[in-house]
Amino acid sequence: MALGGMFRNAAATYLHLVGSLQRKKAGASLTRYLHQTLTMRKRLQARRLDRIDHNPWVVFTKLASECDAVNLGQGFPDFPPPDFAVEAFQQAISGDFMLNQYTRAFGYPPLTKILASFFGKLLGQEIDPFENVLVTVGAYGALFTAFQALVDEGDEVIIIEPSFDCYEPMTLMAGGRPVFVSLKLTPTKDRELDSSSDWQLDPTELASKFTSRTKALILNTPNNPLGKVFSKAELELVASLCQQHDVVCISDEVYQWLVYDGCQHISIASLPGMWERTLTIGSAGKTFSVTGWKVGWVLGPNSLMKHLRTVHQNSIFHCPTQSQAAVAQSFQREQLHFGQPSSYFVQFPQAVQRKRDHMIRSLQSVGLRPVISQGSYFLITDISDFKRRMPDLPGAVDEPYDSRFVKWMIKNKGLVAIPVSVFYSQSHQKHFDHYIRFCFVKDESTLQAMDKKLQEWKDELGA
Numbered sequence: 001m002a003l004g005g006m007f008r009n010a011a012a013t014y015l016h017l018v019g020s021l022q023r024k025k026a027g028a029s030l031t032r033y034l035h036q037t038l039t040m041r042k043r044l045q046a047r048r049l050d051r052i053d054h055n056p057w058v059v060f061t062k063l064a065s066e067c068d069a070v071n072l073g074q075g076f077p078d079f080p081p082p083d084f085a086v087e088a089f090q091q092a093i094s095g096d097f098m099l100n101q102y103t104r105a106f107g108y109p110p111l112t113k114i115l116a117s118f119f120g121k122l123l124g125q126e127i128d129p130f131e132n133v134l135v136t137v138g139a140y141g142a143l144f145t146a147f148q149a150l151v152d153e154g155d156e157v158i159i160i161e162p163s164f165d166c167y168e169p170m171t172l173m174a175g176g177r178p179v180f181v182s183l184k185l186t187p188t189k190d191r192e193l194d195s196s197s198d199w200q201l202d203p204t205e206l207a208s209k210f211t212s213r214t215k216a217l218i219l220n221t222p223n224n225p226l227g228k229v230f231s232k233a234e235l236e237l238v239a240s241l242c243q244q245h246d247v248v249c250i251s252d253e254v255y256q257w258l259v260y261d262g263c264q265h266i267s268i269a270s271l272p273g274m275w276e277r278t279l280t281i282g283s284a285g286k287t288f289s290v291t292g293w294k295v296g297w298v299l300g301p302n303s304l305m306k307h308l309r310t311v312h313q314n315s316i317f318h319c320p321t322q323s324q325a326a327v328a329q330s331f332q333r334e335q336l337h338f339g340q341p342s343s344y345f346v347q348f349p350q351a352v353q354r355k356r357d358h359m360i361r362s363l364q365s366v367g368l369r370p371v372i373s374q375g376s377y378f379l380i381t382d383i384s385d386f387k388r389r390m391p392d393l394p395g396a397v398d399e400p401y402d403s404r405f406v407k408w409m410i411k412n413k414g415l416v417a418i419p420v421s422v423f424y425s426q427s428h429q430k431h432f433d434h435y436i437r438f439c440f441v442k443d444e445s446t447l448q449a450m451d452k453k454l455q456e457w458k459d460e461l462g463a
């Protein structure tokens, strides 16, 4: 539905464009005008775009729309946000008319104040709303600003794989060198299914990645795509290495409220000595199920934040005031309910855990082996059995198996997932091409549509 709407909008925009161009360019060949390509002798593409001008999402999103498949690929809720958030937005657009104008460049003050007080308590840190908080265009904007502000030509950035796929291009665009370290799976024999907690850092390998050129380490907990929630011991290991080697930790915690089975999210900035060297990144989109609002933030010490402000004031400058006002009001509401059964941060993870469990049960029915996710919107599924039984799926010679499998599944089974190899660096992809990622933050009707497709798949297997 959402995708259909997107394509309808794109078509409408195209027609609108064609209409106005026809009026403007009467007599000229419209088709030639639209399809003209710029030919210049000079190199067009900035060098910082080398190696990053491909995007796997485009391929799978396009295929999904062509095949009318159930979209369990991209990470967004396809159900309404909580009423209090919608009401806060309605109030922001119909109340104070000044909310239609620019606000303070580094964040709408009521938002930076509530973020400072809310997260100050969680991190055990005095947070100044004007020096230690920056509001950005989503967590994406926060990440981009952080990389641009801190990573220099030749700096090394340690990335823990599997990782959210923008960390590598953002490092490269800033002139840095990504250094990858993979989580290792140590399966537990006594459980039917593996858990994301079975994927662990090898302390010796991690330590070996730190050099005198290491500038930053990017941490993501709960992790996308695996759903791993880093334990206190793992965070202490990362923290001690960052301190030993004088490295900044960029901590992407957008899924911090989405933890399951009694797991606890710990912010690395709350560990001794870490506030001074950590940027903590959050997303209103993930926090209140409003990914389209695109409000994100960074919290950190002024010694780091002042450089992020320099990037912000020379790029984006302001984020939309009304979205910020609505997020501020939503946090004010949550602060009143914090820790109580009425809190969205209590209710939402419980509801999403039920969706996760529903998906785990359903995927198993066709022989997929889900890895139990402790957090985030996602889980990954082992497809090794399929790789053994049908190794020759169509695809390019060098295309990872999971990518070929997802294309096959979209076309033949009507289900969209994302190949996990896209969350790995090129040289590691071949070792991790037997997993695919599903998003379970979906409406009951979408999960039922998934069940129907899986039932058809199961029937074919039995036939």
Ligand SMILES: Cc1ncc(COP(=O)(O)O)c(C=O)c1O
Binding pocket: 075, 137, 138, 139, 140, 141, 164, 220, 223, 224, 252, 254, 282, 283, 284, 285, 286, 291, 294, 295, 296
């Ligand atoms: C780990 C991670 N970080 C950051 C983001 C971006 O968040 P936002 O939508 O607030 O830009 C996402 C979105 O999928 C994500 O999964």
